[in-house]
Amino acid sequence: MSSNHQNGAVLGTEFTQNVIDAMGPKTSPRLREVMAALIRHIHDFAREVQLTTDEWMAGVDMINEAGRMSNDKRNEGQLLCDVIGLESLVDDITFTAATNSTSGLTASAVLGPFWRQDTPRRENGATISFDTPPDGQVVYMHGKVTDVATGKPLQNASVDVWQASTNGLYEQQDAGQREHNLRGVFHTDAEGNYSFYCLRPTPYPVPMDGPAGKLLAMMDRQVFRPAHIHLMVLSSNEKEQVQHDGYKSLTTQIFDKECKYLGNDSVFAVKDELTVEFVPRKGDAKAPLELEYNITLAETS
């Protein structure tokens, strides 16, 4: 399939089709579909902007640098995708495909790079803030996990929560926080309720010392993530041998309605239905603020 183009002719769609057609018969149908579309769009992009070798090589350098900076504590490849909205988009596509679209269903948002698999289980009503900073505002957060279609409470659903401290750092990024600070896994009770003490979240900038930060600077973009709390909610609780099979797990973030960066999240994760309001709490010496947040799960489609 050597190209038959003439001198001076830019390689066109025939060249692109040749690249796609080079895939062999043992390629899986899904990989063939994904790679064919990727090759077509990347080639169309290069032709559309008449991408030069120097510009392309700058992109290659950026990708290689992202890989070199990535480790178990940061993921620059992911962050590069995040700042162009790609993680939010694939999250939305994936969540939509996995659930029967239902009014009232809690929306998803991106996982981000700071979730940990080994977060300890804590009892309802416990705190996740063990190194509460002087500028931290403690919040009593609680709510109910229910089946979106029937309203039935889901017992023993696990609510995995994680957040940054007021310095903008998650515990694995910050030697000043003890391990597993500001994270915990809670199990809902017989009425589907969970509860814990956490911090009112505060905005923080994405890391600016890597290629994603450099790209943001080149794009003259604001770099802060609006104040948010991460949640991952699973209906099954394997430790307790109680299963709510057939519910789609939810990964999401809830955003402080009053945060000034709500309208220009640097990773485009905000959805209107995920904004929340922290209200004053009376009669609790441990927390001046309260947040009730109810979560609905849908059966998988």
Next chain:
Amino acid sequence: MSSNHQNGAVLGTEFTQNVIDAMGPKTSPRLREVMAALIRHIHDFAREVQLTTDEWMAGVDMINEAGRMSNDKRNEGQLLCDVIGLESLVDDITFTAATNSTSGLTASAVLGPFWRQDTPRRENGATISFDTPPDGQVVYMHGKVTDVATGKPLQNASVDVWQASTNGLYEQQDAGQREHNLRGVFHTDAEGNYSFYCLRPTPYPVPMDGPAGKLLAMMDRQVFRPAHIHLMVLSSNEKEQVQHDGYKSLTTQIFDKECKYLGNDSVFAVKDELTVEFVPRKGDAKAPLELEYNITLAETS
């Protein structure tokens, strides 16, 4: 610009436009053009194939792994682009844009990752093969560098040549070859002629131990590059203080017409006009084969 999408609605073109519009006023016009098109095409790709989070994360892992494996001796980010034809495409776009399209102009091909900036100058008629392997066939290669429009010979043009040995390795990949083996820079004489001894090139596989190799395997693709010799030709010779200003430098590869991989180069660099024929050479004890290859350069547009 928080999205107003409803639960279950896949983020659409309004979301994509929001991401593009987040670029600030200090973005350079060219970066804005390139990033806007990249964001649009990447989002369209994700929506078109309904890319899932797991699939996207497999891509992120691949990119991070490419960066981790890249160093001054290999460039996996570049190789990932090469196997989907992107380097060939941007090379063609760039070369075409920089030259007045002229009949008879020597075509360009991709640089690849093995060129070295510090290759020594050698005298015309010298060899570049210092560790000739038993299965190597020596070739006397020679030709003339001329102005494509006038036919005028270009004196003191530099002809930078590099090739792999018969084991498929370039000298910087191979402890068994001395430094700068199978590479050299030659300067054309008053008639524009260059000459040297080299090896008849042999096909070799792209490295299969990194993400580009894994991607090729997943795509069920053949992994060999057809037998080729790399050339970089510059009209100016800074060491000699002789300049032929205004000529576009040429980076190209010439391919053995008889190589069985000519039709399915794993990086899509072959162009019909870059295929050459090695012919028997008589009366030269040093080389059983000969290749005459004349090169034309064009003034920059």
